[in-house]
Amino acid sequence: MTIVLATIVLAVTFAWQDGFAAFSRAPLAGRIALAGIAVWPLLQLVPLPFPLWQALPGQELRRLTLDLAGSADSWQPLTLEPTGTALCALMAIGFVAFTGWLMQLSSDDFHRLFLVALGLVLLGILIGLLQVVSDGQFPQLQVDNMGATLLGFFANKNHMALVLACSILLFGLVVSRQFGARGQPAAMQIRRRLMGTGYTVFALVAIVVTNSRAGLGLGALAAVIVLLDLARGVALRWRIAAVAVVAALVLAVMSSSAFEVVAGRVDDVSDDLRWRFLEWSWPLAERYGWLGSGFGSFRTLFITQEQLAWVKPTVVNAAHNDYLQLLIEGGVPAMVLLTLLVLSLLPGIAALHRLSRRAQERHALLAGLFIILLYALHSLVDYPLRRPAAWIFFALALAAVYRGAAAGRGDAAGGPQIEAA
Template identity: 35%
Template sequence: MSASKKRHHKPQALFWIALSFLVLAAFTGGASRIDTPGLVLLKPAAVLLCGLAAVTLRRSQMESYRWIFLGFGAIMVVSLLQLIPLPPVLWRSLPGRDELARVDTIAGISGAWRPLTLTPMNGWHAFTALFVPLAMLLLAVQLDRRDLQRLLPVVLVLAGISGLIGLLQVVGGGSESLYLYRGTNNGTAAGLFANRNHAALLLAMMFPMLAAWAMTGNDGKDRTRHWLRSATAVAAGVVLLPMILVTGSRSGLLLCVPGLLAAVGMFAYWSPDHGVVGRHRRLIVAGGVMTIGALLLGLLSLYLSKGDAIRRLTSTSSGSEFRVDIWTTSLKLFWKYFPVGSGIGSFVEAYQVIEPYYQLNATFRNHAHLDFLEIGICLGVPGVVILIGGAIAYVRRSYRVWTARADTGDTIRFARMASIAIAMIAAASIVDYPMRTPFMMCIAVLLSLWLAQTDQPMATTSHRRHRDAAEN
C-alpha cells in the first residue's frame, strides 16, 4: 500500500461508533455517584453497544488481547457472584455480618436470603456500571491498529474541552449552570468531572499523549508535518500548565511533573531524525520549553488569584489528616470483612458501621481515597488477587515495551505513552479514586489496548474478513 493510501485510510464504521460512545461517556460519565442523571442514558447505551459489538466480535480478536479479557472477565464474575442470594446459615457465617444478623433477628426476618454484598441495590448499580468500559473494550478490539490510534486525538480534544470548561467554571465564579453534576465543589475547575482531582489527572496525562500524537506517522519524509505537529503539541503543553494550576489539585500538580518529563523524553528521542546532534538539539529545545513552562507556572501562582494548587501544596491543611483518618479506619474495615469483603458498592454503608465519632458530621465518606485499599475492602481476597495479577501483567508488558528498540514506529510510541499514563492513574489512585468514573474507565481501556497492541500485526478490515472466513 502506498504512503498516500495509508495516509487516507478511511476509518471503519465501528470507529465512529466507538468515538460517539467515548464522547457520550465524557459528558455523562464524569462522576462516581450511582445517582448521576447521565447514567440513565449512558448505561443503557453501553448495554446495547455490548450486544452490537458481540455480534461482530471474532475469537481471534479476543485472543489477541486475551489477558485484558481474562482480567475484565474476572472482575465481572467476582462482582456478579457477590449479588447471588445466599442461604441464611451461610450468610451469617461470613465475617462482619454480626451486626446485621442481630438486626434481622430483632426485625423477625432472620430467615431472609441475602447476597454477599451488604448493599444489594448499590451492588447492582456497580455491576451494571462495568458495562460502560466493557462496551468500549468490545468496540475498540475490533478496530485495526490505525483506527485504534485515531482515538487518541479524540481523547486529547475531550481533555482539552474539559480544561476549557474548568477555566470557565472558575471565571464564572462558581455558577451552577457551568457544572455537569450536582455535588461538585462550586468555584473549582472540575471540567467534565465532578471531582477536580480527576480533571487535573486527565490534563496531566495529556503531556505524554501529546508527545505520542506529535510523533505519530512521522517517518522522516514529511518534515513539515512533523514540525507542525511538534509545535502544536508544545504549544498545547504550555497551555496545560495554567489549566492544571487553576484546578487547585495538589495531586494533579504533582503528577504533571512526571507527565511533562515523559513528554520531553519522548519528544527528544523518538523522532525521525536519529542523529546524535539532532537528538541533543531537540533535548535542549524541549528542556528549554519545560523551563519556560515552569517559570510560567511560578508566575501564575504568584499573580493569578487561582493558584490554589501551589497554595494547597505548600500549606498545612487538614486534607492530609483527613485522608490518614479515613485510611486508618478503612484498614480496620478491610480486616473486619476479610477475606470475602463487604461486597461491591458497599463501602459507604460498611464504613458507617465503624465510623469513629470524631468523624461524624454533615457529610459522608464516599470512598476510601485509596482505591487499592477500597478494592480489598469490597471484593476481599479475590479483588486483591485480580489487582496483583493486573499489576504483574502491566509490569511485564511495560518491561517488554521499554526494552524494545526505540525507533520501531508508532505502535511502540503508543505503548510507551500508555505505560506512562497507566502509571499516572495508579499513582493518583493512591490518594483518590479516578477509576470510579465511567469516562476514566473508558480511557483506561484504550490505554490498556494501546499498551497491549505491540504484538499485534497491522490488519485492515479486508484482511480480517479473509482471516475470519478461513477460521470459520
C-alpha cells in the same frame, strides 16, 4: 440511567458482532482479569443459604437486623449493599465491553480515537474556563457549585486534573506525531516539539486552575516524561534554552493567584483527612478482607462503625485509597484480579524492545503504560476508576498496551506497524 442503558446496548452489540474474539489480543492474565472484573461483582449478588452467609465474617449486624424482621433465616447475597453492587457490576461490564471494543478496532480507527479523546478533553477545558470566569454559575453541570474551578464534565476536580495529565502524554507521545507526519524529517521534528511543548504548558496551566494537588503532581510527572521524549536528538545548547523558557513559564504560572490557591492546599497535605480515612477504614479491611463486603458498600459500612469524634459536616464517601477499598469491597479475589492485571502489562513492556522506534503501535503502547502509571499513583490518594468519566482513559491505555503487545509478537490481530515521525 443513560450509562446503564448504553452499557447494556454496547455489551450486547459487542458480544453479538464479535463474540468477544477481540480479547484474544490480550495476554492470558489480561483475559482472566477482564473476565473477573465483569464476573466478580455479579457473583457477590448471588443469594446464599442462611447457614453459609451467617458463617462469613462481618455478618453479625446484618443477622441481628434481619432477625428483628424475622428474616434471619432467609437467603442473602454476599454483598451488604446489593443495589450499589448491582450498579458497580453494570459499570464493570461496561468497562470490559468498552475495552474489548477498543481492541476490536482497526489500527487506523484506534489511532483516530486518540484525536476524539483529545477533542473531548479540549471541550472539557472550554467548559471549565466558562465555569472559572462565571464563578461556577455557567455551565453548572455538577450538583454543587464548586466556584471558580475548572471541572469540565467531571464532578471531581482531581479526576479532571488526572485526565488533563493523561492528555499531556497522549498528545506529546502520540497525537503530536500524527500531526507532524508530513514534510521533511527535520521540519517534522521541529513542528512536533513546538506542538508538544505548547500543549504541555497549556495543559499544566489548566491543571493549576482545577485546584487539584494530586493533579499538579501527576501533571508535572507527565510533563517531564513528554519533555524528555521531545528532547531526544536535540543539541545541548537548545536543550538549555528550552529549559530556560520552560522555567520562565513555570515562574509566571507560580506567580498567579490560581497557583497560590493550590499551593496553599499543598501545604495542608499533612492535615488532610484522607490520611485518617486509612486508619479509620482499616478495621473494615480486617473484617471483610477475605471475600469482600460487596462493591459499592464502603460508604454504608463506614457509617455503621464511624465514631462520634470522626463526624464532620461532610460524608466519607470513599476510603481515598482505592487499593484499601478494593480489599474491603472485593476481598482477596479482587486483589488477585488486580495482580493479574498488573502481570498482563509485562508483555507490553517486553514489546517495547521489539517494535520499531517509529512504529505508531510503540508510541501508543508507551503512552498507555505511562497513563496506567498515573492511574496507579492517583489511586493511592483517590478513586479515579470508580467514575466512568475517568476510567475511559484507563480503558484506552489498557487497550493500547494489549494491542502493542500483540503487534510486538507479530500477531496479526495487532495490526500493521505504521511508521510515524
